[in-house]
Amino acid sequence: xxxxxxxxxxxxxxxxxxxxxxxxxxxxxxxxxxxxxxxxxxxxxxxxxxxxxxxxxxxxxxxxxxxxxxxxxxxxxxxxxxxxxxxxxxxxxxxxxxxxxxxxxxxxxxxxxxxxxxxxxxxxxxxxxxxxxxxxxxxx
Numbered sequence: 001x002x003x004x005x006x007x008x009x010x011x012x013x014x015x016x017x018x019x020x021x022x023x024x025x026x027x028x029x030x031x032x033x034x035x036x037x038x039x040x041x042x043x044x045x046x047x048x049x050x051x052x053x054x055x056x057x058x059x060x061x062x063x064x065x066x067x068x069x070x071x072x073x074x075x076x077x078x079x080x081x082x083x084x085x086x087x088x089x090x091x092x093x094x095x096x097x098x099x100x101x102x103x104x105x106x107x108x109x110x111x112x113x114x115x116x117x118x119x120x121x122x123x124x125x126x127x128x129x130x131x132x133x134x135x136x137x138x139x140x
Contacts, residue, residue, distance in 0.1 A: 025123040025136040027069045029057045030081070033116025034064025046083040046110055047132060063116035080132035081124060109138050 030050055052075075053059070053067035066081070067073055112118040123137040 022136070023125040023127070023134075025125045027140065028066055028073075028081070028122050028124050028133065029061065029069060030066035030113065030120050030122065031061040031063055031116060032113035032118040032120070034062065044085055046086050048081045048110065048113060050079060050081070052077075052079060061119070077126055078130075078132050081122060081135055082132035083135040083138070 030048070034051070050066040051062075051064050052073040053061050053065040055067065055072050057067045057069050059067075061067060073079075109120050109122075112120060120138070121140045122133075122135050123139075124133040124135050127134055
């Protein structure tokens, strides 16, 4: 009887649907500077707005541009990246860095994106809802 109960419970769990797999992320590289801006999105999300590079990363990036490793960011794709739940506070003025404020240990990459000499790789995916790309991991 216990065996039948276990089978019934297993079938019930499977019928209820398996846990939804996390979306597949892909590597995107961004170059800092060029008027790009880290932004405080309600204190929970770090946002980074960029310009789309005309080709893949292999063709080079100008300041403030991002591209996928294997292709340009598509015309219908977002122009921002979002890292969720990082408890960030930032007031960043690209032309007045001395007057800027930034506080977050989880989104320290924003500070590096203020300088055009810095590059950052993100693992990201498009949620497909018109929102920013979602960062699943910072780094290669």
